[in-house]
Amino acid sequence: xxxxxxxxxxxxxxxxxxxxxxxxxxxxxxxxxxxxxxxxxxxxxxxxxxxxxxxxxxxxxxxxxxxxxxxxxxxxxxxxxxxxxxxxxxxxxxxxxxxxxxxxxxxxxxxxxxxxxxxxxxxxxxxxxxxxxxxxxxxxxxxxxxxxxxxxxxxxxxxxxxxxxxxxxxxxxxxxxxxxxxxxxxxxxxxxxxxxxxxxxxxxxxxxxxxxxxxxxxxxxxxxxxxxxxxxxxxxxxxxxxxxxxxxxxxxxxxxxxxxxxxxxxxxxxxxxxx
Numbered sequence: 001x002x003x004x005x006x007x008x009x010x011x012x013x014x015x016x017x018x019x020x021x022x023x024x025x026x027x028x029x030x031x032x033x034x035x036x037x038x039x040x041x042x043x044x045x046x047x048x049x050x051x052x053x054x055x056x057x058x059x060x061x062x063x064x065x066x067x068x069x070x071x072x073x074x075x076x077x078x079x080x081x082x083x084x085x086x087x088x089x090x091x092x093x094x095x096x097x098x099x100x101x102x103x104x105x106x107x108x109x110x111x112x113x114x115x116x117x118x119x120x121x122x123x124x125x126x127x128x129x130x131x132x133x134x135x136x137x138x139x140x141x142x143x144x145x146x147x148x149x150x151x152x153x154x155x156x157x158x159x160x161x162x163x164x165x166x167x168x169x170x171x172x173x174x175x176x177x178x179x180x181x182x183x184x185x186x187x188x189x190x191x192x193x194x195x196x197x198x199x200x201x202x203x204x205x206x207x208x209x210x211x212x213x214x215x216x217x218x219x220x221x222x223x224x225x226x227x228x229x230x231x232x233x234x235x236x237x238x239x240x241x242x243x244x245x246x247x248x249x250x251x252x253x254x255x256x257x258x259x260x261x262x263x264x265x266x267x268x269x270x271x272x273x274x275x
Contacts, residue, residue, distance in 0.1 A: 026209035053082025066094035110142035137198035155189025156266035172234035217259030
């Protein structure tokens with residue numbers, strides 16, 4: 001998740017980013033999942049931190065057989081939104097059903113996920129602490145099913161055209177993502193490395209693939225909204241950057257609104273295969 005304030009979880013923002021998320025996620029890892037689940041007939045999927053349910057809408061139509069999705073989120077409103085807008089059928093026409101479970105996904109146990117054939121999440125890992133992610137790895141592997149963990153930021157952003165201040169803003173933003181939030185030291189761009197270590201240490205195989213946002217003129221509204229928050233966060237972390245001459249913020253936002261700025265925001269997708 002690129003923004004962590006309360007607005008970052010609003011249906012409006014999540015809806016705006018959903019097409020870019022769908023385009024970015026690794027289809028190679030989904031092909032491997034289809035191979036693993038081909039003979040299942042019926043699968044149960046637990047989606048952790050589901051938000052508006054964009055993962056289910058994207059993934060369910062690509063998986064075989066009938067499916068039951070269990071949506072986990074702490075926001076009851078988002079759970080209802082996800083339930084009401086789920087994809088109706090799988091890849092071969094199998095029925096897709098949904099149930100919802102409100103609660104803190106960092107507190108889930110293996111019993112809470114019992115019966116899962118697949119665990120999924122999207123844009124979540126970088127919002128966790130080291131201990132929370134380690135516990136999540138332990139829980140997933142205790143269940144014993146694959147886990148598809150998508151769209152984790154890795155701290156790499158590229159702009160075209162580039163600007164001399166881009167790298168300093170990126171470094172400030174990454175430092176902010178590693179901040180303490182309510183006493184919790186967030187992983188931010190270190191989450192992929194920490195997750196890979198946590199799962200492999202317990203004997204799992206972890207496949208890692210790039211899943212970059214590629215934002216161009218057709219994404220002008222998303223680019224502008226994302227960029228405004230990205231710059232504001234960098235300025236919050238390093239206020240002296242806001243005072244630099246040249247009007248960086250206004251220039252960049254004007255270019256983004258006009259569709260003249262291309263941005264690549266790097267993410268990684270992980271497919272975890274237990275022993």
